[in-house]
Amino acid sequence: MIVTEQIAIDHGLKKDEYKKICDLLKRVPNITELGIFSAMWNEHCSYKSSRFHLKNLPTKGKNVIQGPGENAGVIDIDDDDALVFKIESHNHPSFIEPYQGAATGVGGIMRDIFTMGARPIANLNSIHFGSPQHKKTRNLLRGVVRGIGGYGNCMGVPTIGGQTNFDESYNGNILVNAMTLGLVKKNKIFYSKAAGLGKPVIYVGSKTGRDGIHGASMASAVFDEKIEEKKPTVQVGDPFTEKLLLEACLELMTGDSIIAIQDMGAAGLTSSSIEMASKGNLGIEINLNKVPCRETKMSPYEIMLSESQERMLIVLENGKEDLAKEIFDKWNLDFAVIGKTTKSKKIELYFDEKKVADIPVNILVENSPMYDRKWKKSKLPKKIKIEKEQFKNLKIINVLNKILSSPNVCSKKWIWQQYDHTVMGDTIQKPGGDAGVVRVHGTNKAIAASVDSSAVYCWAHPLSGGKQIVCESWRNLISVGAKPIAITNCLNFGSPENEENMGEFVECVQGLSEASSFLNFPVVSGNVSFYNQTKDVGIKPTPAIGGVGLIKDYRNMITMDLKAIGNTLLVIGKTEGHLDQSLFSRDILNEKNGPPPEINLFNEKNNGETILKLIEKKFIKSAHDVSLGGIITALSKMCISGKKGAVLKKPKYLINQFEYFFGEDQGRYIIEIEKNNLKDVTEILEKNSVHYEELGIVNDNELIINDKSKVSIDDLIKSHTTWLTNYMNK
Amino acid sequence: MMPHPERMIDPALSGEDGSLFFENLINNLR
Numbered sequence: 202m203i204v205t206e207q208i209a210i211d212h213g214l215k216k217d218e219y220k221k222i223c224d225l226l227k228r229v230p231n232i233t234e235l236g237i238f239s240a241m242w243n244e245h246c247s248y249k250s251s252r253f254h255l256k257n258l259p260t261k262g263k264n265v266i267q268g269p270g271e272n273a274g275v276i277d278i279d280d281d282d283a284l285v286f287k288i289e290s291h292n293h294p295s296f297i298e299p300y301q302g303a304a305t306g307v308g309g310i311m312r313d314i315f316t317m318g319a320r321p322i323a324n325l326n327s328i329h330f331g332s333p334q335h336k337k338t339r340n341l342l343r344g345v346v347r348g349i350g351g352y353g354n355c356m357g358v359p360t361i362g363g364q365t366n367f368d369e370s371y372n373g374n375i376l377v378n379a380m381t382l383g384l385v386k387k388n389k390i391f392y393s394k395a396a397g398l399g400k401p402v403i404y405v406g407s408k409t410g411r412d413g414i415h416g417a418s419m420a421s422a423v424f425d426e427k428i429e430e431k432k433p434t435v436q437v438g439d440p441f442t443e444k445l446l447l448e449a450c451l452e453l454m455t456g457d458s459i460i461a462i463q464d465m466g467a468a469g470l471t472s473s474s475i476e477m478a479s480k481g482n483l484g485i486e487i488n489l490n491k492v493p494c495r496e497t498k499m500s501p502y503e504i505m506l507s508e509s510q511e512r513m514l515i516v517l518e519n520g521k522e523d524l525a526k527e528i529f530d531k532w533n534l535d536f537a538v539i540g541k542t543t544k545s546k547k548i549e550l551y552f553d554e555k556k557v558a559d560i561p562v563n564i565l566v567e568n569s570p571m572y573d574r575k576w577k578k579s580k581l582p583k584k585i586k587i588e589k590e591q592f593k594n595l596k597i598i599n600v601l602n603k604i605l606s607s608p609n610v611c612s613k614k615w616i617w618q619q620y621d622h623t624v625m626g627d628t629i630q631k632p633g634g635d636a637g638v639v640r641v642h643g644t645n646k647a648i649a650a651s652v653d654s655s656a657v658y659c660w661a662h663p664l665s666g667g668k669q670i671v672c673e674s675w676r677n678l679i680s681v682g683a684k685p686i687a688i689t690n691c692l693n694f695g696s697p698e699n700e701e702n703m704g705e706f707v708e709c710v711q712g713l714s715e716a717s718s719f720l721n722f723p724v725v726s727g728n729v730s731f732y733n734q735t736k737d738v739g740i741k742p743t744p745a746i747g748g749v750g751l752i753k754d755y756r757n758m759i760t761m762d763l764k765a766i767g768n769t770l771l772v773i774g775k776t777e778g779h780l781d782q783s784l785f786s787r788d789i790l791n792e793k794n795g796p797p798p799e800i801n802l803f804n805e806k807n808n809g810e811t812i813l814k815l816i817e818k819k820f821i822k823s824a825h826d827v828s829l830g831g832i833i834t835a836l837s838k839m840c841i842s843g844k845k846g847a848v849l850k851k852p853k854y855l856i857n858q859f860e861y862f863f864g865e866d867q868g869r870y871i872i873e874i875e876k877n878n879l880k881d882v883t884e885i886l887e888k889n890s891v892h893y894e895e896l897g898i899v900n901d902n903e904l905i906i907n908d909k910s911k912v913s914i915d916d917l918i919k920s921h922t923t924w925l926t927n928y929m930n931k
Numbered sequence: 932m933m934p935h936p937e938r939m940i941d942p943a944l945s946g947e948d949g950s951l952f953f954e955n956l957i958n959n960l961r
Contacts, residue, residue, distance in 0.1 A: 623938045623945065631945075640943070755943060 202232045212239035218570055225564045233501045233550065233558045238565065240468035240506055241475060244731050247569040250697035251729040254710045262723040264686050266387065272313040272464065273383075274725025275390055276687050278751050282641060283387045284648060285319035288327070288380035288691040288747040290730035295377035298435040299344025303328075304352040305438040305510055306379040311356060312464035315447050316513065318391040318454050319383025322625060323639050324353045326363040326379050327652045327691065327745040331372030333608050333928060338367070341375050343929065349379070350619040355440035356447070359628050360620035361637025364652055364745075367608040370660075373735030378691040380652055380747040384641065391454060393463040395481030395516045395542055400460055402474070402485060402540040403522070405529050406446045406512035408495035412437050413469070413508025442511040442534070449532035450513060458521035465512040471505045473514040474540075475548055479566040481516075484545035489552040493535040501550060501557040516542060576703035581662050585781050585795040592859050597833075597910045600789055600863070602920040604830045605837055607788055611924040629755055633842075635680035635826060636748075640755050647755035649683035651748050656741035658797035661782045663705045663742055667712020668800040672867060674748030675720055676826035679809040680870060682759040682816045683750030688717060690727040690746050695739020697731045705742035706731075713744060719802040720809075722748070759816055761825040763843030763899050768822055769876050770847060770896040772832060773886070774808050774869030778860025784830045785863035798867050804892075805868045811889040812870055820874050820882050827869035833862035835871050836896070837904065841918050846900035851907065853894065862906070873899060 202208075209219035212235060222238050223229055230238060244250060260268035266283055267275035273287035291306025311321045326349055331338045342365075353360045358381070413436035453459060461481065463473040470492070478485040489501050499507075517525055522538055529536035543549070548565070550558040604610055617632035629647060630638035636651035653673045659666030671688065678685040690713065695702035717724055733740045752758050780786045781795025815821050823843065827835040840846055852861045874882050876898075886893045905911040939949030 623935065626938050626941075626944065629943050 204229055204232055204235050209235060212236065213243055214239055218242060225568055226560070231557070233505060234560055236502045236506050237471050237558060237560065240471045241565045242569050246468050246472055248729055249570045250572050250574050250731060251706065252571050253573045254707050258710065258714050258724045259718045260723055260725065262687065262721060265723055265725055266390070268725050269727060271392060272316045274687065274689060275317065276725060276749070277387065278641070278646065278648065281386050281388070283385050283390060284749060285314050285317045285383040285385055286381065286689055286747065286749055287313050287726040288378050288652065288689045288745060289313065289728045290691050290693060291377045291379060292374065292693065292730050292733055294435040295345055296341065296375050299341050300348040300351065301435050301437050303345040303348030303377050305436040306377050307349055307352040308438045308440060308443050308510055309466050310379045310381045311358065311443065312466065314381045314383035315450055316391065316462050316464045317385065318389050319385035320451060321358045321381050321383045322627070323382045323637060323650060324358050324360045324379065325637060325650055325652045325747060326360070327376070327654055328363065329366045329368065329371045329376035329743060331367065331375065332369040333367050335369070335372045339929065345375070345377055346616050346619055352438055352440045354621040356444050357624050359622045359624050359639065360617070361622055361628055361639060362632050362651055363617070364654065365613050365616055366654065366656070368656060368741060370741040373738065374733040374740050376693050376733065376740070376743060378693070378745045380689065382648060382650055382749065389454065391459060391462050393461050393477050393480055395461045395477040395483050397460060398542055398544050400519060400542045401517045401522055401538045402487065402542065403515040403517055403525060404492055404512065404535070404537045404539045405449070405515060406534055407439065407442050407509055408493040408535055409499065409504055409507045409512070410495045410509045411499065411503055411507060414503060414506045436508045436510050438510045445532040445534055446511050446513065449529050449534055453525055453528050458517050458525055459515055460518060461516040463514050465514060467508065469506060469508045470514065475562055475565050477514065477516060478548060478562045482546065484543035484547045484549065484562065485540055486543050486549045487540035487551070489550055489557070491537050491539040493537055501552040505550070574697050574703045575700050576707045577700040579663055579704055579708060582794055582796045585792055587780060587790065591790055592857060595789065595859065597858060597862065597906055598912045600785065601833055601837060601912070603789065604784055604834055605917060605920040606924045607784065608924065610784065610830050610834060612922045613925060614922065615925045615929055629758060630681060630760060634761055635677040636683065638681055638752065638758055645754045647752040647758060649678050649681045649750045649752060651677035652745060653677065654743050654745040656743040657782055657787070659705065659709055659744065660741040661795065661797045663708035664712045665797045665800055666742070667709035667744060668716040668802070669797060669867060670744055670746050671713055671716035671720065671722060672800055672805045673828060674746040675722055675805065675809055676870065678748050678750035679812050680759065680761070680824045680826045682757050683752045684813060685720065685722050685748055685750040687723050687725045688746050688748045690724055690744055692727065692729045693733050693740065693743040693745065694731050695734040699739065702739050709742055709744050716800065716802060720806055757816060759821055759824045761823055761839050761842050763839050763845040763873055764822040766845065766899050766901055767876060768873045768899040769879050770898065771872050771874065771893050772869060772896045773812060773872060773891060773893050774804065775866065775892040776832065776861060776864060776869065777866050778856035778864035779866045780860055780864055783863060783865040785859065798865050800867055807889060808868050808870065808891055811886060811891045812872065815872070815882060815885060820878050821872050822875065823873040825871050827871060829865065831863040831865055832871065832896070837917050839871060840904055840914050841921055844914055846903040846905065846914050847897050848900045848905045849897035850895055871896060
């Protein structure tokens with residue numbers, strides 16, 4: 202087949218990109234080469250619209266061992282231990298085929314982790330669906346949850362947390378972001394940089410099929426009415442093979458055979474071989490006849506672009522082939538020496554004794570397009586003046602019940618009970634809390650992790666929303682007693698070719714950058730997913746942040762359930778009653794406009810660090826951050842978890858009770874302390890200039906706001922737990 | 932779901948009820 206400009210366009214390349222390829226090669230590429238360029242230069246693999254802005258993110262810190270650029274980020278967690286973690290999107294395939302899309306998303310991110318020598322110890326996920334009323338939502342949710350559980354459970358890795366949101370902007374483009382944490386010894390971390398000439402290049406894992414061809418290109422395109430036709434581009438996962446691959450790789454990693462290792466994820470053999478060669482400033486020669494294939498008559502184009510799952514590419518030390526083969530044979534996995542490293546600095550492919558591709562690696566990587574796209578700056582919306590009339594007919598308990606049973610606040614137990622969250626025997630805080638917590642096996646240390654997004658705030662004002670989501674992640678870790686260390690981000694946006702969408706991306710990244718710099722909470726890994734768009738309609742900007750923190754002694758971990766009747770409840774951080782963009786404003790008043798709450802990074806840091814001091818001194822019995830739904834929603838969740846009530850004091854401030862209880866001012870926590878420690882605690886708070894107020898005391902089985910507003914905990918539990926189960930059983 | 936007594940052998944996890952299973956097993960083997 203002779204390649205033409207139209208064929209290049211059909212591969213997702215732009216006219217000028219195709220011209221650049223011809224100019225750089227000084228000839229027209231053949232079809233295999235064009236396939237390789239289209240895979241390496243698509244948005245998903247090349248980050249061509251985002252690289253320019255991502256470089257501003259803070260990626261260094263005292264605990265950072267490896268920042269972005271490798272398969273995953275690595276941080277120091279004391280002693281000889283390091284934590285490897287990353288979040289990645291699998292949005293497009295999950296919409297087309299929810300079970301396999303979500304399952305292979307989980308499989309892919311776990312491979313990224315064990316590629317670096319780490320054993321996966323926990324999974325999390327952030328999933329976003331369209332309106333519950335949309336005809337596709339229920340089945341998409343069911344398929345995605347089964348897919349996540351199906352893969353993670355079979356791998357024997359606990360799913361310890363996550364978040365699920367519904368919003369009509371995801372009607373045509375759901376989001377499925379999967380995160381994995383893995384443990385490794387600091388001196389046994391593996392990287393993807395090839396080194397040395399004539400070193401054998403090894404293919405291991407499953408055989409290559411025709412599934413997933415052009416998966417990465419599909420993930421870099423806008424959806425249209427023909428989206429169902431793209432089903433063949435969705436990969437098919439097999440967790441049992443991945444489990445074998447995990448054990449085989451970790452066994453090989455105990456020795457000194459491996460020079461470099463890279464999983465075959467997006468763009469399969471193409472990206473894995475080229476990335477290894479590029480990082481090592483080497484060439485790679487591959488004989489495609491040696492690649493184990495499960496289908497007959499696969500062409501070089503198909504072999505290079507297949508995204509069959511559970512495969513790895515390894516550069517071995519010379520003479521270690523037999524040892525490695527023995528290990529992979531034992532685990533019943535394919536093993537083939539398919540090529541070698543060369544000094545040519547080219548990717549050279551052979552098939553049926555003919556050279557079928559010959560491309561300098563630097564053309565594919567360093568010369569890949571990078572765009573500084575046009576973007577539109579957003580204005581901070583004007584504050585909405587809410588008339589007193591609008592509050593007049595509202596009853597606080599009715600509003601609270603409505604918020605607790607709303608899709609974005611209600612209990613997600615229907616989801617997480619399908620995930621095995623206790624396998625491996627180290628989960629000490631299961632899903633449903635502020636953060637999932639797992640012990641570092643055999644030590645007193647524990648790792649806390651949470652994943653968060655707040656698309657509504659980002660949509661209202663991307664800069665503030667970007668800051669807020671980092672702060673929320675920070676708060677969730679603080680709330681369980683963990684010192685926040687680093688984050689991974691999954692940046693889900695619409696088309697970068699649209700100035701407004703691009704503006705949302707640029708300003709969210711600025712916000713993330715400002716907040717993570719100030720909080721010493723660096724970004725060590727991540728992923729960008731653009732083109733979450735159907736025709737002209739993009740999703741709300743949805744950066745998902747996976748935060749990780751360390752608890753030095755797991756016995757000091759904090760949970761949100763109220764502990765003892767008579768204990769005092771304090772609100773940490775100032776309540777000013779910000780209702781714009783709050784759940785109250787949107788769901789109760791039906792007001793969708795206005796600015797998101799302001800972020801004060803100084804207070805955020807100061808409040809969080811002071812809470813950690815109180816935890817260290819063992820003053821805090823339970824804690825929960827105040828987020829969606831305000832103080833009363835946060836307190837209700839503490840009551841529900843602890844099956845205890847609370848009697849509240851009358852608020853001192855000159856704001857109405859709806860603003861006080863449902864306002865979403867940032868940087869706040871509710872903490873439970875013993876009454877006799879009140880003086881010591883308030884002294885510490887005052888010494889650290891932290892604003893606080895007494896909220897009330899823990900009660901038996903009723904939440905009493907005032908004489909007229911009270912509700913039993915059983916009723917709160919009913920409101921909180923029934924919506925999702927009922928919805929899924931319809 | 933199958934019961935997993937090995938996941939209930941530590942108060943920090945979800946309780947110690949599972950220990951009973953293993954204690955009985957060991958005692959009967961003695």
